[in-house]
Amino acid sequence: EAQVTQNPRYLITVTGKKLTVTCSQNMNHEYMSWYRQDPGLGLRQIYYSMNVEVTDKGDVPEGYKVSRKEKRNFPLILESPSPNQTSLYFCASSLGLSNSYEQYFGPGTRLTVT
């Protein structure tokens, strides 16, 4: 089944404790992206990647890191999480940048930072 998977689905952590949210897709997509979804603000792009070893900042990249060492994986790293990073996070992928209108989203990771 074609899908985007994220782990963990739920995470409660404390301020400053480094964490990684994994994202993997099995569709051989080139373009991958991370979003956060907050009430009243909608989906905002954090980082995106157009291919292996090619990443760039989205609208709200502060406090986050990403890497793209393999085509299928695009982990999101929070080196020192803070309470304002409490949010619902989605990973998404599309065939390529030219198909970015059709993004396939993962199930989401709900992160709480206390």
Add this chain to the structure above:
Amino acid sequence: QKEVEQDPGPLSVPEGAIVSLNCTYSNSAFQYFMWYRQYSRKGPELLMYTYSSGNKEDGRFTAQVDKSSKYISLFIRDSQPSDSATYLCAMSEGFQKLVFGTGTRLLVSP
């Protein structure tokens, strides 16, 4: 002012009603217009997309784009309880990032 504005709802309708969901935008460079549907505790999924102006129909769903008014709509005919979800509009200038609306929550009661 946000680039894309969308009424958060909730919009409550009885089963069988025609539903109209709308977004306005300010960036005249937007060329691609999408509607995503998001069920509770799930990720968004693409429902329809339209390039430039005009209408597009897919079953019970019709997407309309009026670039002169910077206004897009999604119509759902014969709405069903299974249509209850949050509907997100999204737009892009082309091979660029998507800009999402905040979503409208739709509730269709049996």
